[in-house]
Amino acid sequence: MTLDTVKHATDTPDAAQPWAELGLKQDEYTRIREILQRRPTGAELAMYSVMWSEHCSYKSSKVHLRQFGEKAPENDALLVGIGENAGVVDVGQGYAVTFKVESHNHPSYIEPYQGAATGVGGIVRDILAMGARPVAVVDPLRFGAADHPDTKRVLPGVVAGVGGYGNCLGLPNVGGEVVFDSCYQGNPLVNAGCIGVMRHEDIHLAQASGTGNKVILYGARTGGDGIGGVSVLASETFESTGPAKRPAVQVGDPFQEKLLIECTLEIFAEKLVAGIQDLGGAGLSCATSELASAGSGGMRIDLDTVPLRDATLSPEEILMSESQERMCAIVEPAKVGRFLEICEKWDVIATVIGEVTEGERLEIFWHGEQIVDVPPRTVAHEGPVYERPYARPAWQDALQADDAGRLARPGTAEELRAQVLRVVGSPNQASKAWITDQYDRFVQGNTVLAQPEDAGVIRIDAETNLGVAVATDGNGRYAKLDPYTGTQLALAEAYRNVAATGARPLAISNCLNFGSPEDPGVMWQFAEATRGLADGCLQLGTPVTGGNVSLYNQTGDTAIHPTPVVMVLGVIDDVTRRTxxxxxxxxxxxxxxxxxxxxxxxxxxxxxxxxxxxxxxxxxxxxxxxxxxxxxxxxxxxxxxxxxxxxxxxxxxxxxxxxxxxxxxxxxxxxxxxxxxxxxxxxxxxxxxxxxxxxxxxxxxxxxxxxxxxxxxxxxxxxxxxxxxxxxxxxxxxxxxxxxxxxxxxxxx
Missing domain, CATH: 3.90.650.10 (PurM-like C-terminal domain)
Structure with a gap:
């Protein structure tokens, strides 16, 4: 088979390409050809397909997410905002805290254990990439009806994955939610959040600058698991008969990640990196294009130097693989030796796979043959932007008119008592100890409060007792009735939960879980929710520092309830005074x-x-x-x-x-x-x-x-x-x- 090089692509402009199979639309494929002034190579097509996917590019949500910047409240605590791996806030005494919440919904339906486990692993690496030591995780979860047979398949696997990965990393799980509703039957929501702590001077950003600096890939070998992973899987609706697209779900190794964390923190301590990025959704396609796009030059990568678990992988598969426990660092030549020494000490594989160049192109080679030559911004940051049509659903008025005030209320004290017991014992209100007891909530010895408290509280300085509190909340039933108000209620509840512990709310992250953006009714829900959140954060003075959008959460024509999950972070000067x-x-x-x-x-x-x-x-x-x-x-x-x-x-x-x-x-x-x-x-x-x-x-x-x-x-x-x-x-x-x-x-x- 002829290698599809840049020269070959130029010489064969009419060669058929599987753009539709990779999730691209006709106009998107046409635009790629216009950018390159030729047809893309197979490797370039793979990169654009994963990076322009809904999960990675936010092409349907960008126009609404801009409000988080346009309406951002002034906040002296904000150190790093939207656009990086995670937001960072100043919590005093020279400490900074980074935090974020993301989704791993579709993979967790297909492979509950690995989907949830790698969701934890991915969010932890996002926090690590900012320069911070991860100190705690949270997990907002939503499943189908509690008595549905498939819930017994999905929930135990997800819980085991969250607990297994987080427990092996030695990270306390201090918060989250578990909600049951039939709307999530075919689309469980597995959102994962993480908090990390660092000193102000230790903040790191994802950019590749400095001509001649080396690009080092370190961590696990690249395998066939996760090819297409969340980047493709999370960008398409499940069919009513079951998942149609089933790219391999990523497989996690928490012990490898623990080594990667300690190795990376030692590298940070010796100030050996000029830029760093974790490999999550879209894998090497994302890391290389985003680092080059955010930097001041170009980048050359020799793809055949990437350590593999499977020697049969094609260049396209290597670029699309979302194998876990991998990081990409930009390192000055004089520091490469020490960087590799530290990796060897921690038994972490590290390989120089390229360097920062003077130009403005991302160039990738395979055994000396050029297979990618693209402007990196067009891959990472200049993907499609859709102004999807949206309209208030025709059924919304009737839903709101069906007021709960018409429902029969208890007529006697005995009926009232019985209904209290029914509510307190209902799946959503009942104790979740069966689930949370599978998580280590107190490892590291700094957990001050954890489930079932209103918010998790973590001590970050043993001498002064400085701490942070975190809560996640969201109510899809409220948001279904009124997405604007329902989202503000989620924000208000998380804010209230943090304040109830005695901590002062500072900032938020969010995970916006919705159905298909191709449905105008769903897009109306999304538009209203983002407007509500932006307005609410402006009023409360809590800026949005980052987050995640998860769309296509629906089976056939049936979407989940709109489910904006809001994560609020607060600071408490003395954790011994917590409530x-x-x-x-x-x-x-x-x-x-x-x-x-x-x-x-x-x-x-x-x-x-x-x-x-x-x-x-x-x-x-x-x-x-x-x-x-x-x-x-x-x-x-x-x-x-x-x-x-x-x-x-x-x-x-x-x-x-x-x-x-x-x-x-x-x-x-x-x-x-x-x-x-x-x-x-x-x-x-x-x-x-x-x-x-x-x-x-x-x-x-x-x-x-x-x-x-x-x-x-x-x-x-x-x-x-x-x-x-x-x-x-x-x-x-x-x-x-x-x-x-x-x-x-x-x-x-």
Missing amino acids: PIGFGEEGQLLYLLGDTREEFGGSAWSQVVHDHLGGLPPAVDLDREKLLGEILISASRDGMIDAAHDLSDGGLIQAVAESALRGGKGARLVVPDGLSAFTFLFSESAGRAVVSVPRSEELRFTDMCGARGLPATRIGVVDGDTVEVQGEFGIPLSELRTAHEETIPALLA
């Missing part, structure tokens, strides 16, 4: 902060009791969220509260049940004047939290709330071993615990 959710001491007073209204659209109660989705989601008031956050942070810092729990899915009774079970202490509740017991317990009004206040601090706390204008209603006391709603019912903690903790094990047994 947990558990009620810790009898006699403390319970206060409800915020206003409770008749808001049941998209609520847990409407789903569990009536299998209903309709109406409008709760109203969002971001100024109130900001005020609530300030109160929670001040009260935590000054010792005015001993426990705090945000109110969200399931309403007040869900929060009280979780806090009571977490602390092993019961609660006596009194329904406030003007509210029915039903609304008091189940409303999902936003901007609320429940706190336990030592009696000695009650006056100071209520004075602070009054002075700031935050409603604070005394609703009860921590007491006994029962959750009692006076005049209505009582539920012993033992009965509550059984309902809360036995659901998930029974479903997955």
